[in-house]
Amino acid sequence: xxxxxxxxxxxxxxxxxxxxxxxxxxxxxxxxxxxxxxxxxxxxxxxxxxxxxxxxxxxxxxxxxxxxxxxxxxxxxxxxxxxxxxxxxxxxxxxxxxxxxxxxxxxxxxxxxxxxxxxxxxxxxxxxxxxxxxxxxxxxxxxxx
Amino acid sequence: xxxxxxxxxxxxxxxxxxxxxxxxxxxxxxxxxxxxxxxxxxxxxxxxxxxxxxxxxxxxxxxxxxxxxxxxxxxxxxxxxxxxxxxxxxxxxxxxxxxxxxxxxxxxxxxxxxxxxxxxxxxxxxxxxxxxxxxxxxxxxxxxxxxxxxxxxxxxxxxxxxxxxxxxxxxxxxxxxxxxxxxxxxxxxxxxxxxxxxxxxxxxxxxxxxxxxxxxxxxxxxxxxxxxxxxxxxxxxxxxxxxxxxxxxxxxxxxxxxxxxxxxxxxxxxxxxxxxxxxxxxxxxxxxxxxxxxxxxxxxxxxxxxxxxxxxxxxxxxxxxxxxxxxxxxxxxxxxxxxxxxxxxxxxxxxxxxxxxxxxxxxxxxxxxxxxxxxxxxxxxxxxxxxxxxxxxxxxxxxxxxxxxxxxxxxxxxxxxxxxxxxxxxxxxxxxxxxxxxxxxxxxxxxxxxxxxxxxxxxxxxxxxxxxxxxxxxxxxxxxxxxxxxxxxxxxxxxxxxxxxxxxxxxxxxxxxxxx
Numbered sequence: 001x002x003x004x005x006x007x008x009x010x011x012x013x014x015x016x017x018x019x020x021x022x023x024x025x026x027x028x029x030x031x032x033x034x035x036x037x038x039x040x041x042x043x044x045x046x047x048x049x050x051x052x053x054x055x056x057x058x059x060x061x062x063x064x065x066x067x068x069x070x071x072x073x074x075x076x077x078x079x080x081x082x083x084x085x086x087x088x089x090x091x092x093x094x095x096x097x098x099x100x101x102x103x104x105x106x107x108x109x110x111x112x113x114x115x116x117x118x119x120x121x122x123x124x125x126x127x128x129x130x131x132x133x134x135x136x137x138x139x140x141x142x143x144x145x
Numbered sequence: 146x147x148x149x150x151x152x153x154x155x156x157x158x159x160x161x162x163x164x165x166x167x168x169x170x171x172x173x174x175x176x177x178x179x180x181x182x183x184x185x186x187x188x189x190x191x192x193x194x195x196x197x198x199x200x201x202x203x204x205x206x207x208x209x210x211x212x213x214x215x216x217x218x219x220x221x222x223x224x225x226x227x228x229x230x231x232x233x234x235x236x237x238x239x240x241x242x243x244x245x246x247x248x249x250x251x252x253x254x255x256x257x258x259x260x261x262x263x264x265x266x267x268x269x270x271x272x273x274x275x276x277x278x279x280x281x282x283x284x285x286x287x288x289x290x291x292x293x294x295x296x297x298x299x300x301x302x303x304x305x306x307x308x309x310x311x312x313x314x315x316x317x318x319x320x321x322x323x324x325x326x327x328x329x330x331x332x333x334x335x336x337x338x339x340x341x342x343x344x345x346x347x348x349x350x351x352x353x354x355x356x357x358x359x360x361x362x363x364x365x366x367x368x369x370x371x372x373x374x375x376x377x378x379x380x381x382x383x384x385x386x387x388x389x390x391x392x393x394x395x396x397x398x399x400x401x402x403x404x405x406x407x408x409x410x411x412x413x414x415x416x417x418x419x420x421x422x423x424x425x426x427x428x429x430x431x432x433x434x435x436x437x438x439x440x441x442x443x444x445x446x447x448x449x450x451x452x453x454x455x456x457x458x459x460x461x462x463x464x465x466x467x468x469x470x471x472x473x474x475x476x477x478x479x480x481x482x483x484x485x486x487x488x489x490x491x492x493x494x495x496x497x498x499x500x501x502x503x504x505x506x507x508x509x510x511x512x513x514x515x516x517x518x519x520x521x522x523x524x525x526x527x528x529x530x531x532x533x534x535x536x537x538x539x540x541x542x543x544x545x546x547x548x549x550x551x552x553x554x555x556x557x558x559x560x561x562x563x564x565x566x567x568x569x570x571x572x573x574x575x576x577x578x579x580x581x582x583x584x585x586x587x588x589x590x591x592x593x594x595x596x597x598x599x600x601x602x603x604x605x606x607x608x609x610x611x612x613x614x615x616x617x618x619x620x621x622x623x624x625x626x627x628x629x630x631x632x633x634x635x636x637x638x639x640x641x642x643x644x645x646x647x648x649x650x651x652x653x654x655x656x657x658x659x660x661x
Contacts, residue, residue, distance in 0.1 A: 071183025071274075078177040088160035091169045091235075092224045 002052050010052035017045035025119050029107075035115035039122025046123075047130040055135050058127075066128035073120025080114040156226045165222045167210040168235045171203055171245060171284040179277035189268040193260050196273040200253040203280065207246040210288075214242045215636070219643070219653035221290060229654045230351035236290030238650050239640035240490060244417055245287040247494045250622070251409040251501045252280050254615035255402050258505050261611040262402040267312050275312075279305035279406065286414050290654060293340055293350045295418060296333070299382070303329055306411060309403045310395065321398035328391035332381035339374040346371065353654035355426050356647045363429060372430035375422045376438065382415030383471050386444040392468060393452065397460035397517075401508030404460060408467045409501030413493050416474050423478060424486055424644045431481055439479035443573045446472030450580035457519045459507045459592070462584060466503065466543055469577055470496040473558060476570055480561050487641035488557030491633060495550045495626070499542045502619035506536045509612060510592060519588065524597030532608065533593050535620050540589060542623045544582040549627040553634065 021042035028034025050058040062069070084093040094111040152158060178199040185191055214220055214237055223232035237245070256276060263272045282302025289295050310322045340350070346366045347355055359368065377388075384392040392412070396404050423431040423438075431438070449469025456462040470492065477489025507517065513529060514522045526533040542549035555578060562570040626633050643649060 065186065067186060068184045071180045071186070074180035075177055075184065078173055078180060081173065085163075085166060090157070090161050090222050090224060090226045091166070091173070093226045 002054075006052045010049055014045045014049045017048070018042055021045065021119075025115065026112075028115060029109075029112060035118030036122055039119040040126065042119070042123045043126035043130060046127045047134065050131060050134045055131050058131060062127070066124045066131065068124070070121045070124025070128070073117040073122075073124060075117070076120065077114050077117030080110045080117060083110050155228060155231075157223060157228060158226075161222055164209075164213050164217075165220055167206060167213055168220045168222050168237045168288055170206050171210070171249070171288065172235075172281050174199060174203060174206065175277050175281035175284060179274050179281060182274040182277060183271070186269070186271065186274070189265055192268050192273040193256070196276060197253065197256050197260075199277065200249060200256050200280070203249040203284070204246070204253055207242065207249045207284075210237055211239075211242040211246050214239055215639075219650045221653045223654075230349045230354040233294050234290035234351055234353070234654050235288050236353065236650060236654055237288045238643050238647075238653075239636065240417075240420070240644055241287045243490070243494060243636060243640060244413065244497075245284050247497045248280070248283050248287065248410055248413075251497050251619075252276065252283075252406065254505070254619050255406050255409075255501060257611055258405070258508070258615045259400075259402045261609070262400055262508060263312075267400065270312055271308065272312060275305045275308040276406070278302075279309065279410075281305075283410050283414055287417060290352050290650075291350050292343065292352055292355065292422075295421075296336055296340055299333055299336065299414070299418075302411070302414065303333060306407065309406070310399050312400055312403060315398070318398045321395035324391050325395035328381060328388070332378050332388075335374065335378035335381070339371060339378055342371055342374065351654065352421070352426060353647070353651040357651050357655075359426060368427055369430045369433055372423060372427045373434060373437075375427075376419065376434065379415050379419035379422070380441065380475075383412045383419060383475075384415070384468050385441050385471055385475055386448045386468075389445065389448060389468050389471075393461050393464045396464040396467070397458060401460070401504055401511065404463075405501045405504035405508070408463065408504050409497045412467055412471055413497050416471060416478075416489075416493055419475075420478055420486065420489065420644065424481065425647050425650070428481070428645065431478070435479045435481060438475060439567075439570060442472050442475035442479050443570065444472070445469070445475060446573055446577035447580075448472075450577040450584070453584035454580055454587070456584075459510055459517045459519065459522075459588060460504070462588065463500065463503050463507055466581060466584075467496075467500050469581055470500065472577065473554070473574060476562065476574060477558055480558075480565060480567065480570070482561055482565065483638070483641045483645045484564065485558060485561035486644060487634075487637040488554050488561055490640050490644075491557055491637040492554035494633065494637070495542070495554050495623070498619055498622050499539060499551060502539050502616060502623070503543055505612075505616055505619070506532075506539055509608065509616070510536075514592065519591040521598060522592040523595045523599075524593075526593040527596075529608070532616075535616055536593070537589065538620050538624060540585040542627070544585055545578045546582065547627070548624075550623040550625075550630070550633075552627060553630045557634070557637075 021038045024033040024041060025035055025038030046058050081092040084091060084095060087095055094109050096107060096109045098105050098107050182192055182195060219236055219238040221234055221236045223229050223234045225232055259272060279302050282298045282305060285298035286295055289298060307326060310325060311318050344350055347358055349355060381388040396407055446469050449465045449472055452465035453462050456465060474489040474492045477485040509532060511517050513525060538549060542551040545551040545555040555574060558574055559571045
């Protein structure tokens with residue numbers, strides 16, 4: 001699978017796909033898209049990188065263990081639900097702020113941080129599975145970290 | 146940017162009292178802690194401390210919730226402040242809150258026991274994160290007020306239980322897990338089909354909404370079929386006869402503390418859902434199907450008791466005791482009077498504590514005696530007299546003999562069945578209890594009383610607080626509620642009344658009775 005062609009284009013394609021996944025994540029705010037599909041795109045980007053350069057390269061590139069990324073996402077999503085306790089509204093109520101950054105109004109919401117959490121959960125979980133499947137069978141297969 | 150619109154048509158605009166957060170906190174806390182444990186998955190030393198602190202907090206939160214429900218009536222919080230039935234409601238009534246509290250106590254005991262039972266590789270594999278997510282699923286199932294959400298929590302606890310079941314990756318574990326997984330996936334799918342069917346009939350998934358709409362739809366909707374489908378799905382989850390065989394096939398394979406969690410919690414979630422649907426939502430249909438349920442109940446009791454009598458592996462024997470208990474609870478559902486339902490609730494609470502404690506006893510037997518087979522065990526009374534005393538108390542509890550907590554649910558169920566003239570059901574309960582007493586007497590005779598058949602005893606380290614504390618605490622609970630059952634009897638009666646007449650439950654979700 002890891003031909004010269006793949007190894008040459010893989011970094012570019014991976015970078016593009018990761019960028020696109022974030023675009024889809026943010027677009028999901030008001031239009032089709034969102035954390036789940038964005039996370040899937042990012043996970044396939046990492047899987048492609050893994051096919052081209054091996055599982056070790058991906059693990060080094062993402063720094064954290066995929067399951068830790070998923071855990072962070074789950075934690076962020078839970079936390080987003082709890083922010084509403086400060087505003088005196090029930091759990092998981094969407095809260096919005098509209099700060100002006102360089103004169104542009106940027107709507108931010110707990111809905112978005114929840115979606116970011118979903119994104120991270122999907123990236124972490126699917127990458128974890130993909131890397132385990134791509135790993136060369138060997139004595140160390142059990143301890144994938 | 147926000148346009149001024151009339152939000153009151155879609156949203157609850159009054160801020161919820163802070164105490165209402167108690168209904169969502171158990172689930173949110175468990176998910177959050179599970180996430181944290183996943184992030185620190187390398188530092189396995191931290192896992193036990195974080196998990197035990199979290200479960201202790203869960204016990205306190207659930208106790209607070211139970212107190213709140215007991216004093217103020219059912220508590221509801223609707224996610225995202227949408228008006229019910231459109232928002233997903235979490236509603237805790239006495240039944241749900243009491244079950245959640247018992248589950249938290251059991252999980253805390255198991256987590257402490259696991260400090261000794263689960264080694265570093267088991268922790269690295271993720272025992273404690275799985276335990277947290279399992280408890281999120283269990284708490285969610287007990288506290289949700291939305292039937293599709295109930296399905297989601299079933300999935301959450303099922304997936305966590307898969308992870309726990311194959312902890313260690315032994316071949317026989319994979320074998321047990323496969324049977325467990327296939328049967329449970331079929332049951333979950335049946336449940337999902339039933340939910341879809343229900344949605345097609347009612348157009349709503351909120352349980353309070355279903356309860357109040359069922360009255361009008363009873364003449365036109367095929368509600369008996371629907372109830373039958375739910376009963377089949379939940380009976381599979383609860384391991385009732387004839388769909389009980391997955392339980393003895395799988396519960397003896399994982400680590401003993403995992404068996405303890407499963408035996409204490411998972412089948413009870415099935416029974417809880419069964420009671421919620423049949424007693425609260427579809428009481429008339431339950432009445433129509435009561436003959437079916439009573440036959441299932443008696444057969445489950447007998448299969449459980451005879452199976453326990455036939456086993457020589459202690460872990461499998463306890464698996465059959467779990468099944469026999471399910472039969473007893475089902476008989477309460479079959480009779481359906483508030484008295485009988487309160488007996489079933491009492492039995493469920495008692496069984497959660499007792500079955501977990503029994504599996505922990507089995508773990509200690511395995512450690513002391515080097516195995517679980519009654520053929521090879523012996524001399525435990527001599528080796529560990531105080532442990533033998535604790536085991537004996539728990540055996541009495543499981544057999545339903547005084548003065549331990551197992552007596553009272555049986556008494557309530559017997560009285561309820563005699564009240565409606567079902568002497569044959571009362572006889573079945575007694576025969577099953579008698580057979581279980583015999584089965585446990587066999588364990589005492591072989592494993593504890595007779596001298597060890599081996600020349601040289603296996604050397605084992607002494608038991609420390611990580612084993613003694615959970616066992617002693619659970620045993621103390623069963624003794625306490627055996628001697629002073631008034632609180633628990635009153636609680637289960639109120640819970641059963643609230644289940645049979647869900648007016649307070651409905652009013653908690655729809656305070657003004659709107660949308661009627």
